[in-house]
Amino acid sequence: MKLLKYSIFIFYLLSFNLIGAENIDLHKKITKSLRCLICQGQSVYDSDSEFANSIKVLVDRKLKEGQNENEIYDYLKDKYGEWILYDPKFNENTYFLWLLPVLIFIIGGAILFKSFIIKRN
Amino acid sequence: MKIKILSSFLVIVFLLIFIVFYKGLKNSNIYTPDVDIEKDIPFFKAQFFNSSNQIKSVNIFTDDNFYIVNIWSSWCVPCREEHSFLVKLKKYKNLKIIGINYKDNLDNAKIFLNELSDPYDTIILDQDGTIAIEWGAYGVPETFIINKKKIIKKIIGPINEINFLEIKEIIQ
Numbered sequence: 001m002k003l004l005k006y007s008i009f010i011f012y013l014l015s016f017n018l019i020g021a022e023n024i025d026l027h028k029k030i031t032k033s034l035r036c037l038i039c040q041g042q043s044v045y046d047s048d049s050e051f052a053n054s055i056k057v058l059v060d061r062k063l064k065e066g067q068n069e070n071e072i073y074d075y076l077k078d079k080y081g082e083w084i085l086y087d088p089k090f091n092e093n094t095y096f097l098w099l100l101p102v103l104i105f106i107i108g109g110a111i112l113f114k115s116f117i118i119k120r121n
Numbered sequence: 122m123k124i125k126i127l128s129s130f131l132v133i134v135f136l137l138i139f140i141v142f143y144k145g146l147k148n149s150n151i152y153t154p155d156v157d158i159e160k161d162i163p164f165f166k167a168q169f170f171n172s173s174n175q176i177k178s179v180n181i182f183t184d185d186n187f188y189i190v191n192i193w194s195s196w197c198v199p200c201r202e203e204h205s206f207l208v209k210l211k212k213y214k215n216l217k218i219i220g221i222n223y224k225d226n227l228d229n230a231k232i233f234l235n236e237l238s239d240p241y242d243t244i245i246l247d248q249d250g251t252i253a254i255e256w257g258a259y260g261v262p263e264t265f266i267i268n269k270k271k272i273i274k275k276i277i278g279p280i281n282e283i284n285f286l287e288i289k290e291i292i293q
Contacts, residue, residue: 037154038259050224051260054250061251079257081155096141107134114127 023063030059030069033086034076043086154259160272163255170222170230170244181243187216187292188267191241192253194223195233197261203279207240210285216292220244223253223261266291 031045036052044052055076062072076084088094165178182188191207193200207218220241222230247253256265264276266288274291276284 049260050250054224054254057249058251058254079254100138111127111131 026069027056027059027063030063030072031056033073034059035084035086037080037084154277156275156277158272158275160257162267162270162272163257165252165255167221167245167247167252170220170227170246176243176245181219181245182267182270185269188219189216189288190219190221190256190265190267192221192223192247192256192258192261192263194225194261195229196225197223199279200262201233201237203262203264203281204237204240206280206285208238210288211240213289213292217242221247221252221256223247224250 028045031052032043034044034055036042036044036047036049036055038051039047039049042052044055059072062075067075073085082088088097090098162178162182166175167178168175189207189210193204210216211218218241220243222244224247245252253260253263256263259277262279264280264284265272266274266276268291274287280288
């Protein structure tokens, strides 16, 4: 009977920890993809400024409220603008940014293909 | 002929890319936030500075008058600089000054207000900095000017002589 009690207790502890760890991972992921706006070149995760610490507290609270990653990003984007996100979204301002590598790849491929064909002929 | 077209096309593409990047090089990479914004007042709940009661943001901004929201702290040196301007703004009857006490020690904040006088109509507490984030603030000091329940301007950093004159002009 005692053993059963202990095993239930241990099981409870383990499962409790697991939930916490998941949230910590997500918390880490979110704060790593947010830019600390008052410290150049650092993410919120890396920074220890007052601003970054407040964002960490806020992300923690929002996760506990049950909000998902994108909801938190949208919330912060609404407050601070696109710049707070490290990963720029695909919109009319960033078409060039996202499509340039693809374009260069296609042009390069075309050149290679053409020169091979010309050589073979 | 085909090779000529191809090579001239390549040159044009490279020129285009060069121009874009060269122009990009001259852009400032220091982030400058927008200060002339028109946004709604955020919704939040906070504790009063001198009592343990809670207040909702809708109960602070009740009428269409002018409000100034000032985020301050006793440990913040620029807040001391701007404080005299807030005291001067206090005498305008159509303006209410709301203070947000940011990550502060209560005793130090009280000493700060006793020393430099208290211009605020209401002060609320922000112990963990999350209310400042609701406002989209970067740190202390920061000031928001509100009219007809919209944020019409924000001042990042201490209020200076120029900002003071601007505020006076807006509220008159």
